[in-house]
């Protein structure tokens with residue numbers, strides 16, 4: 071029998087009351103602190119163009135049961151004012167609220183360039199905190215008139231450039247000298263360098279970003295970066311230098327399928343450097359016709375697919391410093407503007423996030439060597455070399471080797487993936503490229519003077535500068551390896567947008583690949599800003615008629631009209647709201663979603679409510695056997711009205727929720743009504759009552775209706791039995807789903823009562839499975855289930871789309887870390903792990919927006935211990951695998967003696983608890 075506990079007053083609560091009576095709360099100031107104060111989810115961002123930035127913070131404490139009851143935010147125009155408690159921009163006053171994220175600024179209007187300083191304090195049931203450490207931000211340039219310079223560049227090729235099918239342009243270099251007129255108090259640089267820039271001031275590279283700015287459809291929007299360069303400016307002569315690479319502006323392929331590839335033009339630059347003098351006056355140094363430029367520097371060509379050619383003999387020592395003789399340089403030309411709106415970049419730029427020491431270097435015939443990084447990765451090689459002027463080193467990149475030890479490059483298609491370095495001679499030279507990246511594990515080195523050693527090279531791992539938020543470890547090495555492979559694959563494919571593959575001539579932000587993947591990824595990476603930016607890309611790529619593309623930014627112009635790829639706009643918005651509480655992701659994109667759904671309905675929904683149009687079917691379903699898949703990319707399309715109709719229905723459900731959230735009640739009713747009609751039609755059209763399955767009974771055909779709630783209650787068991795039969799009998803314990811089905815598979819099996827079957831799929835090592843990839847040497851995730859036998863033309867070895875919902879399952883169902891849909895962004899956490907028989911422990915953590923969540927369970931004989939951490943200002947519903955309360959201990963105490971824990975009841979043989987924030991160790995005797 072379960073007792074309902076009334077929560078006795080905690081000791082410190084009593085103390086609190088005592089102290090409150092004395093009129094002082096100071097004793098509690100230290101027990102809870104406000105940490106990690108962010109502005110628009112960033113720390114101290116510069117150059118924001120959000121007029122009402124949102125604040126977030128995390129409460130740090132060792133105490134249990136801490137709940138925020140109020141907050142107070144101060145925003146000041148100077149650090150001094152803030153320190154004096156003067157909120158001249160905004161003083162929120164004490165606001166009774168538990169909200170600790172997404173709190174919008176509501177003070178004086180913010181204007182261009184304003185410096186803003188902020189601090190927060192909160193009240194909790196433990197008292198009042200001290201003020202947080204101050205944070206700050208600056209406003210960017212909010213109006214076009216703030217931009218004083220003009221776009222400069224060269225809108226034409228040079229004799230050494232080629233703009234043919236395989237285009238190659240040299241980098242463009244621009245420079246400008248200036249002298250501050252007075253003593254400089256501060257200096258800020260705003261830059262739009264397209265496609266990619268490197269910025270120097272007096273020879274010093276500004277910032278640690280690489281391959282900046284973040285890519286966009288430049289005809290829609292162009293991102294500028296802001297830097298505080300006060301320290302780099304000197305009195306007297308100064309020089310600004312900017313190098314421009316092609317990036318995606320001068321597109322990687324020009325005439326190759328011209329109907330589908332969008333080109334923007336030649337590289338160009340708009341920059342301004344604003345000096346504020348100590349007397350308060352200002353001066354702006356801006357791009358104009360007084361700048362000098364050359365295309366005849368060391369970077370002879372650069373291309374994301376093909377690599378970079380660097381001739382060190384062409385270096386121009388001192389070009390980015392004052393005093394350089396630039397008489398031979400050309401006058402910068404005024405050029406065609408990119409057309410897109412100017413926007414401050416909020417998502418982080420890429421950075422060299424890690425450096426890898428190669429594991430081996432082996433000689434090949436013909437004075438060649440092959441270097442093994444030990445890990446399929448994305449980035450480039452940094453090299454040290456010494457030789458004679460004119461010696462030429464070629465670095466060719468590939469993901470794997472052929473049997474004879476040579477690189478396997480067939481799967482790169484026509485991407486040359488080669489960097490070339492020509493030595494200037496005269497001593498040690500250290501080089502790495504600026505405007506390309508490769509997807510590789512192996513590098514073939516040829517032309518290297520002397521004998522190279524592994525110590526002459528380092529692999530530079532490049533991806534968006536975002537934090538890893540999740541850890542996962544278990545007693546099963548395969549599960550751990552899969553997790554690592556997923557981490558490497560996801561990280562390397564974050565390129566200011568999620569791309570599909572980093573090695574071949576594609577690298578496109580395909581929508582369908584991340585529809586649910588983004589959600590799983592959010593446990594491993596703080597991916598909020600890159601996905602919020604991606605939703606902007608998708609929305610901006612919407613055609614006037616409402617169509618959404620399959621790739622966004624639409625560098626490849628595919629508007630093939632289907633439900634699954636474009637629908638990612640809806641699913642990723644849902645993810646951002648669920649995982650981060652980002653309501654704006656829904657609000658800002660809602661009109662685009664609605665317009666797209668109406669567009670699809672109008673064109674492709676029959677009068678009988680069936681959506682007929684699909685493009686990719688259940689993309690990349692595994693061929694029935696590995697042999698059957700030999701030489702096949704498994705890329706046959708099986709367009710399916712079942713998939714389109716099921717997704718249309720699912721989107722009606724999500725849109726109903728979104729409409730309620732936004733107060734669009736009329737819309738909500740309409741979505742719901744249409745959903746009801748589709749549901750009926752769907753069952754009429756696709757369900758076979760005599761056979762008890764949908765369509766032809768394929769795994770995905772039964773899984774989608776079940777996952778989306780399309781199956782009438784009475785048929786659910788039968789449909790699920792069919793799913794189990796398909797997996798267990800027809801496919802001997804293997805999955806048979808492609809990109810679509812796999813997004814719902816692991817949760818579908820678990821939530822319908824067969825977590826053991828999900829576990830079996832996760833730990834399979836025979837074909838087709840994720841474990842099969844690992845067994846065959848994968849250190850990332852393959853594009854195809856049959857990646858080791860398929861034709862090379864579409865066979866990336868670093869492609870995350872087949873992860874489906876595997877990572878969600880790791881966290882929500884193995885670790886038991888899931889946000890409650892009713893209290894999003896982990897305000898309430900559902901901790902209901904499955905404890906597989908074969909698994910001894912899982913130790914996972916997740917840095918949520920509320921703070922660190924941990925779950926570490928471990929089995930020993932007749933006992934399960936489970937350590938959990940629930941961040942302050944959240945609570946958890948915890949499911950323990952016993953229905954005997956007396957078998958449960960918290961630390962050393964019986965359950966009913968722990969004030970922060972309340973028994974709610976039992977469910978499926980598990981004891982259900984409501985647990986307040988804090989650390990706990992549960993011990994369960996004789997777990998089920």
Ligand code: RAM
Pocket residue numbers: 570576580581582583686689853871
């Ligand atoms: C290929 C890629 C990509 C997929 C599209 C449909 O180019 O595999 O990941 O989304 O096809």
